């Protein structure tokens with residue numbers, strides 16, 4: 001079952017202390033900072049901002065952070081581009097923990113994750129679920145061999161934030177702080193605790209975006225499969241209530257039209273789609289721009305070309321980079337320079353982040369159009385929406401969802417880290 005335990009034997013207890021890796025689903029960097037101001041987790045170094053990739057969803061984030069295989073789609077309900085139909089969903093979700101259905105290889109590395117039923121119960125009884133989740137994790141960790149790393153994923157924090165909001169999460173973090181102090185007393189300096197999250201969240205009430213209705217009004221036909229090549233058919237998997245949407249088009253000629261049709265929909269910030277090779281088109285209510293990448297043997301560079309407005313709010317930054325001589329004659333700057341000047345931007349690290357969302361296999365079935373919603377809006381499956389009001393959500397490319405955190409009891413980590421660069425810090 002645990003044949004793929006990759007790093008544990010090499011490092012743990014030999015070249016470095018044994019590690020407890022503990023991922024708290026959906027806990028934003030700012031929430032961890034607030035908890036520390038209240039005196040919690042004071043044996044840890046300062047929390048780094050761990051930049052969660054767009055769309056800021058668990059499977060996308062954890063597979064990047066652990067250098068694991070790509071999941072099939074952004075969520076368990078996904079569109080299969082070969083079969084040209086929706087696949088997965090609730091029934092698949094229930095069954096996904098048999099080996100052939102594991103959505104990404106990071107799941108092989110988990111020593112603890114909540115029992116299956118919790119994933120749905122969390123929406124109706126979030127308090128009970130996180131308490132049981134934390135207790136079980138603690139029990140499981142106590143019984144684990146001390147010579148190996150232990151990797152646990154606490155999912156209860158995500159549901160708690162979605163349904164109850166930050167005040168109740170604060171209570172849960174107090175309990176976790178107590179558990180971790182106890183672990184430190186028992187295990188001592190021989191065990192390093194690495195606490196991190198997969199993505200952040202906006203902490204505000206969120207309303208539904210009526211994407212299918214809007215597209216229907218514009219002449220498109222949202223459905224669950226593409227029987228024939230048609231300009232009008234689109235599929236938009238609706239599952240969790242999240243701040244992004246993945247649109248698949250029946251005909252590639254319709255991709256730009258779909259993105260343009262979404263500009264006027266309330267709650268849509270912008271859409272991205274591939275426009276030629278090494279180019280991402282960004283189109284939204286704040287304007288139209290292109291992200292272009294140039295790859296040479298020595299380096300990766302990007303430029304941001306505005307054709308109207310400033311959809312990613314980068315104009316002042318481009319100006320500053322120009323003045324400090326960081327742009328070449330064509331307006332390209334190195335990937336490293338862009339990361340440095342935009343790591344704490346409204347859209348963290350936007351050029352590389354949005355580029356890789358479409359041009360690298362974040363998931364196996366990449367969407368034709370990825371839509372980033374404004375904070376305060378979600379798209380998703382309506383039966384979930386009827387269960388409850390949504391006190392917080394994540395999924396878009398804005399800072400609250402993109403800023404996860406990473407901190408250690410033994411190491412001071414860099415102030416910001418791209419998800420794609422986290423693996424050596426977690427497992428190395």
Ligand SMILES: [Zn+2]
Pocket residue numbers: 026158159162394
């Ligand atoms: Zn969530």
